[in-house]
Amino acid sequence: MSNEMQEEHHEGEGEGVEESDTKICDLPDEVLQLILSSLSTKDAFRTSILSKRWVGLWKEISKIELEEGGHEKREQFLDFVPRLLQVFDCSNLKKFFLSCEVGEDAPQINQWLHGFINPTEIEELKLDLKGIEEPLVFPDHLFTCATLTKFQLCMNHIFQIPSPVHFVGLKNLILENIIFPDSSTTQPFFYGCPCLEELALLNCSWVNVKSVWIPSPLLQKLIIQEGARDYYDDDDNTLDDDEDDVGGQISNFCNIVINGNNLKSFSYDGDFKNVYSLYGSALVIDAVVKVQEREWWDEGRYIDVGYSVFSFLKGLSNVEKLHICGVALLAINCTGTLLRHLPLFRKLVELRVGYLASPIELSCEALLIVLRKSPCLQVVDFLGGVSLPKDASLGPLPICFMEHLKKVAIYGLHGYSVEELLAIKFLLREASVLEELNVFSASLPKERVGKRKKGNGGDGDSGGVTIVVEDG
Template identity: 45%
Template structure:
C-alpha cells in the first residue's frame, strides 16, 4: 500500500470517529439552542428541514427589549413568539422591559410564558409608577412546585394572593418592590420551606413597619437599602422639605427581626435606615456591614456619627460570633469613641475585610475591632491603607502600634496600592512590619501597568525599599505584584 493510500485511510478513520453537529440527537441540539438569544435560535430554522421546528423545543427563553429604537419591534415580536411557541415545557424564562403604558401587554406575556413547571424566573420590569395598577401574575405561579429561583425587579406593588407555597424555591431576590403589607410578606417567606438565599434590595417599606424573617433553612440573607433614603440626615431640613421628601423617607424604613437557626451569611448595605435585630445570631459565620453615606453629609451633620455608630455597634453585638467580617470605610468612621467602647468581644473572628475606600491605619474604629478580636489572623485592605496623623474623614486617630503588637495577625493583604499618596501608604506598610510579632505574609497588589519597563522597575524599587525595613517578625514573606 502506497503512502497516499495510508494517508487517505487515516483521514477517513478520523472522519468516521468524529461527531458532526447534525449527528447529535434533538434534545442535545435543543439544549445548545437554549443557550442562544431567542432570535438566533429561531434563525436556525432555515438550515434544513430537520432544523425547521427544532427551536420550538428549547427550554430557556430570555427576552430583553434592548435600545429604545427597537422597542416597537420588541413589543410586536413577543406576542408573535407566544403564538407559535409551546410554553408548557419552558424551564427558564427572563424578561427585561420598561412597562410604561404597556401593562396589559405585559400581563398577557406573563400569563403565557409562566407555566406551572417553570424552574427559573427572572423579571426586570422598570418604567412603572408606584401609583399605577399592579401587574397581575398568573395564580399558578404562587403554588409552583418546580420553581427554584425567582428574581423580581418591579417599582410597584408586588400583589400577593392569599395562598402561597413555593415548595422548591431556594433563591428569592426582590428589587425595588413595594411590599403589600406585613402579613402577606411574612406569608411569602413562610411559603418557601426550602428557601436558602434571600435578597431584599431597595425595598419600599411604605406598607410594612415591622417584618419578621423567620426560617430554619435560610442560609444567606442580603439587605441592601439606598443611600438617598437616609433618615439620619434629616435633622437640619426645614419643615417644608421634610413634608415633601422626608415624609417618604420616614415611611420607607422597617423594623426587621431576623430569626433562624441555620443562617450562615448576613450582609447589610445601606444608610442605616431600617432597624435590624437578630433572635438567634449565633449561627452567622460570615457577616458584612457596609454602611454607606455621602461624605459631605457625614461631616456637616454632627448627629450622624453617634447615631450611625450606635447602629453599627448594635449590629456587631448581634454578630459577635462571626468568623469572617467585612466592614466599609463609613462603618468604621461611624464608630466614634463613645460607640467603639461598647463593641463586643469577637472571640471567633479570624478574617477581617475593610472595603469601599482606602482607610487609615490610625482609624479608631479599625483599631478597636482588631483589639476586640483575639483570634484574628488575616486582614484584607481591599482599597488600600495609609497613615493619617490628624483627625479627618476616617474618624478619631489612634496609635495602632500598641494594639497591633499584641495581635496574632499572620497575613496582611493590601490591594490597590495606588502610589498617589506614596509616603502615607509606605508609612502604613512600615508600621505593620514593625508592629506585628507573628506576621507570616505581607501581600501587596499595586495599581498601574506592570508590563511596561518603568512599571517593573518601579515595583522592584518598592520591593527593595520594603525589604530593607526592620521587621518584628523576621520570617515574614513580602509579596508584591501588579493588579490584573
C-alpha cells in the first residue's frame, strides 16, 4: 500500500467515531452509588480513601451485606459492624443481608437489627442467624413495614412474633429452621401477609402449634420441606436432632391448611410429620411430591402417608408437569381403595418418577394408574431407574402409550439386570409412538456409551425409535 493510500486510510478510520473523555469521577453521585451498591459492603467502604468526594458516597448506598465469614474473623466482624452502623446513613437502605453466628452476642445483634432496618425504605431483608442462645428481639416496626417485599429468615430458634403484623407489600417469604412459638401468634402472622406470591417453609418446627390456616389469595408458588425430626428442646429452645420418634409414632403434629386460589407451582419434600390440606390448587401446572422414608415406618405409617399423598394429588388434576417419587407411589399402593379415586390428569404432559439411585418397578400399581389417568402424557423420566419383574402383569396399557408418549429417559441404569432389560423391551414394544429413548448409565462399558440405534420397524426392533446411551 502506497504512503498516499495509507494516509487516506488512517484519515477515514476516525470518521463518525466520537471519542469520550468521560471518567468514573465525572459520573453523578446517584450513578456512583448504584455502582457502589453492587460491591461488597467492605469494598464499598474502602472506596472512601480514593478522594474527598468518595468519603461520603458509600454512606448512602442502598444495599448492605454483612457476612461473618468464619470464626477466626469474628472479632474483626464484631468490631466492624458497630462502626459501620455509627457512620452509615440508613435512611436510603433498601436491601439488608446479615449472616453470622449469634452466640452470646444476642444484645449486640438486636442493636444491629434495630439500627439497620429502616421501616420506611427497606425492601429486601435476608437474615441467616446461627448459634442462637437466647431469643432475638426483632424491631416491632419491621412487622408493619409497608415497603418490605422480600423477607428471608433462617434461624434454629423460636421466632418471637410481636403484634400487630401487617406486611401489606410482602410478596416473597422464606422461613427456614425457625420454631413457631404458638398458635395465638403464628396465626396472626400469616393473616398479616395478604399479598404473598411466593412462600417457602423449609424445615420449620410446628410442635408448639396445633393448627394454622394460611390464607394467601395471591400465592403462586409454594415450597414445603420437612426435616427428619421435629422436636423442641425446652432447655435451649432449639430443634433436638438426637431424639428418635418414640414407638414409631409422630407426636405434636400440626394441621396446616393452605388456601391459594392462584397457586401455579407446588413442591413438597418431607416425611409428612404434619398434616397438610391444600385448597384452591386447581391452577397448579407444576408440582413435586417427594416423600422421605423413615426406617421405623410400619404398614400403618405407610397408609397414613399414602392418604397424605392422595390428598395432594386429588387437588392437582390440572397439573402439566409432575414429579413424584417412588415412595409416594408405594405409599398410595398401601391404601388399596384410594387408587381408583385418583383424579384424571387431563393436561399432564411431563412425568418424572423416583429419586436418583431409587429404581421403581414398571408394574407398580399406583404408577400404572397414574399413567392410565394421563392420556396426553408425552415425556416420562425414570430418575432412579426402572425394572420389570419377569412374571409381572401390567393389565390394560395406558392410552398415552399408543397416542402421545414420544420420549422416555432412564437414569441410573446398571445394564446387568434382567428386570431392567425387560422394562426397556416393554417400553420399546408397547409405546407405539415413542420417538426417543435416552439411557443414562455410569456402569455400562465405554464402547456402548454414546451409541445411537435407529430401528426400521421390523419384528423385534425399536420401531423407528432413536436410542441414546449416555454416561451419567
